[in-house]
Amino acid sequence: xxxxxxxxxxxxxxxxxxxxxxxxxxxxxxxxxxLQQFIRKGSPRKLEEGDRGQLARFFGVDESEFGKSxxxxxxxxxxxxxxxWVDVPRLSIGASAGPGALPDGEDxxxxxxxxxxxxxxxxxxxxxxxxxxxxxxxxxxxxxxxxEILVDRDWRPLRDGIHVVRLDDTVLVKxxxxxxxxxxxxxxxxxxxxxxxxxxxxxxxxGRVVWKGGRI
Numbered sequence: 001x002x003x004x005x006x007x008x009x010x011x012x013x014x015x016x017x018x019x020x021x022x023x024x025x026x027x028x029x030x031x032x033x034x035l036q037q038f039i040r041k042g043s044p045r046k047l048e049e050g051d052r053g054q055l056a057r058f059f060g061v062d063e064s065e066f067g068k069s070x071x072x073x074x075x076x077x078x079x080x081x082x083x084x085w086v087d088v089p090r091l092s093i094g095a096s097a098g099p100g101a102l103p104d105g106e107d108x109x110x111x112x113x114x115x116x117x118x119x120x121x122x123x124x125x126x127x128x129x130x131x132x133x134x135x136x137x138x139x140x141x142x143x144x145x146x147x148e149i150l151v152d153r154d155w156r157p158l159r160d161g162i163h164v165v166r167l168d169d170t171v172l173v174k175x176x177x178x179x180x181x182x183x184x185x186x187x188x189x190x191x192x193x194x195x196x197x198x199x200x201x202x203x204x205x206x207g208r209v210v211w212k213g214g215r216i
Contacts, residue, residue, distance in 0.1 A: 003046065006067050007039045013059045019089070023108040027089075028054050057087035058111060060127045086119060086126040087111035088150065112148070112213075122210060128154040130207075132164070138188035139173055145212035149173065151207040162209040167202060173209065 011012040014021060021039065022032040027211075028051045037043050047055070047065050090110045112131050116185050119126060134147045139162070143149065151164050165186065174186035174196070184203065186196040 003042065003067075006047075006065070009041070009065050010035070010055070011039050018087075019061065019108045023092075024055070024058075027058065027108050028112055038096075054087065054111070057085065058108075060086075060087060064178075072119040084116075086116050087113055088126065088129045088131050090131045091147075112150075124152055124210065125154055128152060128207075134173055138174075138190045138193040140190050142189050143173065143209075143212060144214055147212050149209045150211035152210045153207040156208065157188065158205065164206040164209065166204040166206055167198065169198070171206070172196075176205075 012094060014024060017150055021035040022146075025032050025034040025036070028034075030051070038047065052063050052066040055066055088111060089108045090112055091111050114126075114129075116126075119129075130151050130153065132151060134143045134149055135145060137145055142162070149164075158176065158178070161175070163176050164171065165176070166172075167186070172186060174188060177185040177187055177195075179185055179197065182200055183197060184200050186198070186203075188195070
């Protein structure tokens with residue numbers, strides 16, 4: 001790939017994922033203007049090997065798209081699980097497990113690695129995953145304040161389980177329970193919190209929680 005084509009492709013992938021160039025620069029350990037300068041000014045002339053690999057894993061594309069020779073590239077396209085690890089983006093937005101929190105934004109601030117074999121066994125597609133931090137105690141004891149959760153944004157029929165939803169401008173992590181026609185209840189595991197009842201069209205189901213990690 002020519003340098004100009006690499007820069008166009010990187011910008012295209014960032015826009016598709018909704019990730020800012022500054023947050024991607026932070027993700028690969030560079031200053032916030034690094035990728036902006038690479039795309040707009042062509043400086044540096046080419047991406048470093050470690051940066052190419054991390055961006056390729058994040059976007060789920062072949063590393064050759066960022067300048068590495070095809071025969072030596074990291075292969076992990078949107079329909080495969082090749083490679084040793086899959087890097088899932090960690091988003092700065094938090095999912096409230098309490099009264100509710102307004103999102104500050106959805107910038108990427110890092111990644112968390114998973115085994116591609118494990119993801120495959122769970123029926124999960126890497127490009128549809130993101131990790132966020134739980135805030136609050138309404139889902140205790142299952143989810144605690146500060147736990148990190150893996151959210152599957154792939155479309156699936158609504159079923160039992162813990163989901164991340166958006167209600168108005170508030171992002172919540174709750175169990176969903178269908179009520180009478182057109183109504184839904186957002187349930188907390190902590191009995192101190194009452195269910196939230198609303199019309200189905202009032203919420204946006206962002207994804208289903210499929211994994212958690214946290215301190216012991």
